[in-house]
Structure formats: C-alpha cells, structure tokens
Amino acid sequence: MTLARETASLRQQVVTAIRDAILFGGLAPGQKLSERELCANLGVSRTLLREGLQQLQAEGLIVNVMHKGPSVASLTREQARDIYKVRGSLEALAAKEFTQNATNDQRKLLAQRLKDIKKAGTQNDSHDLVKAKNAFYDVLISGCGNAVVGQMLTTLNNRVTILRRQSLATPGRLSKSLEELQAILKAIEAGDGDLAGQLCAQHVDNAADIVLSQFSKPRK
Structure with missing residues (x-):
C-alpha cells in the first residue's frame, strides 16, 4: 500500500488504501492489524492512522476489541x-x-x-x-x-x-x-x-x- 500525497487528503488516502486492501483481498477477514506496520507501510503518524481506522470501523470493515486491538471484520x-x-x-x-x-x-x-x-x-x-x-x-x-x-x-x-x-x-x-x-x-x-x-x-x-x-x- 502506497500513498500519493498530492492527489487527496492524507487521511482519506489512508482510508482508501486500507479499504481497498480489505475489499480486494490484500487483508484477510479476521486478520489482526498492526498499527506499527501500517504506519511504516503508509508513512503516516499513528494519530492519522487511528483516525482512518475509526472511519473503517464505522463502515463495518474493521472491529476493535478491547485489549486486542483492530482486526479485519469477518462476516458470519x-x-x-x-x-x-x-x-x-x-x-x-x-x-x-x-x-x-x-x-x-x-x-x-x-x-x-x-x-x-x-x-x-x-x-x-x-x-x-x-x-x-x-x-x-x-x-x-x-x-x-x-x-x-x-x-x-x-x-x-x-x-x-x-x-x-x-x-x-x-x-x-x-x-x-x-x-x-x-x-x-x-x-x-x-x-x-x-x-x-x-x-x-x-x-x-x-x-x-x-x-x-x-x-x-x-x-x-
């Protein structure tokens, strides 16, 4: 996942990159998300990443379990x-x-x-x-x-x-x-x-x- 900073707001690019990875199989259902790895891959701060993850959680693509952190949502x-x-x-x-x-x-x-x-x-x-x-x-x-x-x-x-x-x-x-x-x-x-x-x-x-x-x- 890479970002082109000049084309859109950085936060929206974070959301789009992770969303596409989920929708098209780059991230599997149930997969635990490492904030450190995502920040490194995307080149963004943890604050910005968490804002993006909150939006994806609202879209039903990510779940955030207490003491376990974020992971890709699975459909039953x-x-x-x-x-x-x-x-x-x-x-x-x-x-x-x-x-x-x-x-x-x-x-x-x-x-x-x-x-x-x-x-x-x-x-x-x-x-x-x-x-x-x-x-x-x-x-x-x-x-x-x-x-x-x-x-x-x-x-x-x-x-x-x-x-x-x-x-x-x-x-x-x-x-x-x-x-x-x-x-x-x-x-x-x-x-x-x-x-x-x-x-x-x-x-x-x-x-x-x-x-x-x-x-x-x-x-x-």
Whole structure:
C-alpha cells in the first residue's frame, strides 16, 4: 500500500488504501492489524492512522476489541444472508425504477458497463472484474431516480463488494452472471420494469446461494 500525497487528503488516502486492501483481498477477514506496520507501510503518524481506522470501523470493515486491538471484520453466514436479502430487494427496486426514469445516456452507459464486465472477465483479473461489476451497479443506482435506494445501497457497498468478489471467484459463476445481467439489460431496454426487477432479485438470489453454501463448507 502506497500513498500519493498530492492527489487527496492524507487521511482519506489512508482510508482508501486500507479499504481497498480489505475489499480486494490484500487483508484477510479476521486478520489482526498492526498499527506499527501500517504506519511504516503508509508513512503516516499513528494519530492519522487511528483516525482512518475509526472511519473503517464505522463502515463495518474493521472491529476493535478491547485489549486486542483492530482486526479485519469477518462476516458470519447470518450477516451475509441478511445482506443479500436487503440487497435483493433494493436492487430489484433500483432496476424497476431505472427502467422508468433513466435517460438514454444512462441506458447506453449501463450497456457499456456490461461490456466492461465481459472484458474484465476475459482478462482474468479479479480486481478489475469486481470494480467493473460495481461500476455497473453505480449506473443502475444513479439512474433509478430514488435517492433513498441509492443511499442504502451505498451503505451496504463495502460488504457487498466482499461477497461479490467471493461469488465471482466461484468457477462457472461469471458466465452465468453475465447471462443474468444481459437479461436484466434486455428487460430494461424493452421498458419492462417489473421483469427487470424480478430478474435483478433472482440474480442476487443466485449469488447468495453460491456464497452461503461456502459458509457451510468445513475449514481445512
């Protein structure tokens, strides 16, 4: 993790660097965080680091246990299940309202974002793939015209990204996911908001089935 001090406030760079390391696998769930090592790697003071860790704790990515210090948060199966339930309902509503409210430019951009996902998938880059999938949903949210839905999904975004990375890493899931997203886009282009919503909810349910089944697997 390295910081470019001129591009943003140093504190925000600290938050972004650690957040990305958590979201994209550089820091594992449950991993204990050494403040000394993080300060050395990032080149910042302990005070600044702790301010950043407090923000990440508020985002649900870090837990701070008394007498043990900070560590990367782990999702339980129950938490993952609940996140998928909420995500499915919200994204179904976003897809339905995107169909009704999105501009032509937003519809074109959504189609382009799907192409970006396909491209990232062919390059076998998990980081770019997850970022492309997130970008697809960013367009869906921004074009749905419902600020409350957008705010709630944004709040879930970090934990959804962790689960999304886990889902897409499952063999065979990417090709199926692309088929499902193409069907959602087709329904949107046809102006069928109800169908787009139903397909979006099913897409989330399918991802949930894969990820939740992995929680049941015994640890080696």
